[in-house]
Amino acid sequence: MFFYLFILLLAAQRLVELVYAKRNEKWMKAKGAEEFGQRHYPFMVLMHATFFVALVVEVSMKQSVLYPLWPFLLALFLGLQLMRLWTIRTLGRYWNTKIIVLKGEKVVVKGPFRFLKHPNYFVVTAELIVIPFIFQAYWTLIVYFLLNQIILMIRLNEEEKALEQLTNYQEAFAKR
Template identity: 40%
Template sequence: MIWYTALVLAVGAERVAELVVGRRNLRWSLERGGVERGQGHYPPMVVLHTGLLFGALAEVRLGHRPFEAALGWTMLAVVLAAQALRWWCIRTLGPRWNTKVVIVPGLPLVTGGPYRWIRHPNYVAVVAEGLALPLVHGAWVTALVFTVLNAWLLTVRLRCENSALAPALALGDGGTRPADARP
């Protein structure tokens, strides 16, 4: 249980690092005319992601969940892969990456890194980590509850993000014109 607690705390520390990077990047975006969208879903997202960490620890401790090697090591590999994907997304987007939905008018869409293959790769990392982190130590209730609630929240988030990106996506040139320009 001690090593699992250390893992969950490490993921929590990573989330704090994301918030620091996101706050810095938010300033960068706002200085360039960035517009934030979908503020209403952000607080529930923070609560859900915080609940994942506390829920996993509580379920393992209170539910006396055993570590099952085959599942545990496999899920640990998924958690580590999710972290690698998340930081690849952050690095690829650079100062444009944020925990909030912020669009800076006039910037082209990012089509490099993992964005070559999928429009929202960071959410793949979120889904994988949300399922895998609790299952590292058998916390299947937390994995299930997080996955269901996260699926609902991601539909709201993706609708918001896709709406915010729609002007750039509608351009046939990959979004190289300002987002508010008319084709």
């Protein structure tokens, strides 16, 4: 029961984030922002959507039990959610699931960006380890961790090029 409640809450959170991202996308594009990385985005969405399916299938088939140290992992997951919210709040209307850049804007270097260039990607990568681990879904962990790394290699390259081209990205992170 805990597993299905967890998945339901996680899916609801992701849907709320998508609504917020869509609203931010409309606002940014109305201000003249450009979108990059359209070719890989559907694969990223597919990966994230099928992660839920794979997790449910693996846990249901194996009738997995919680990992013995699940309270620690759940606390880690909750910490990751705080970092996700901190990142979203710090970026405000600039936060998105797509690569959308407004020319001439200064990149955000406060909040979690003081410590990491891409804190949201760190959170997602950590979640793709922690969530399956909680429910001992090791195949899901391995497959989706690897798929995420492939997508991130493509995405980070696209995003950094876009930011370097249209913002003060190089200057802002040159000292780090």
